[in-house]
């Protein structure tokens with residue numbers, strides 16, 4: 001049974017409290033970007049008291065700034081965001097593998113064509129070894145990146161999936 005078959009019922013439930021959200025503008029009201037991991041335990045609006053229309057939420061495996069740069073530039077230059085909060089989290093899957101391991105998994109698949117093996121070798125998975133250190137690196141990356149607006153307020157945070165608590169780092 002595919003999950004998509006549950007979407008219609010879930011959406012009906014959501015629309016019961018949709019209210020006047022149809023009038024929201026495209027630019028985020030709070031001029032905020034939340035950058036975080038794709039981890040399914042993370043739900044930034046609920047965990048931070050945000051709502052539809054408040055912020056851009058940019059997610060990828062690990063919540064890596066380098067991987068999110070394209071979206072950040074569009075968010076800042078086209079849609080007016082001026083603040084970035086970087087959230088990584090404890091117990092992140094990104095500390096549990098290495099790029100060479102993942103390349104090997106891709107290449108070991110029997111059906112993989114030769115050019116895909118080359119593609120696997122060219123892929124960096126941007127894993128890290130310490131979540132707090134990863135926040136520090138991503139905040140630094142954003143503060144120093146010439147494509148990010150000068151003067152952008154960048155903060156670093158850790159989320160703990162075991163307790164639901166967020167912790168401000170810097």
Ligand SMILES: [Zn+2]
Nearest residue numbers: 037039092093
């Ligand atoms: Zn994660």
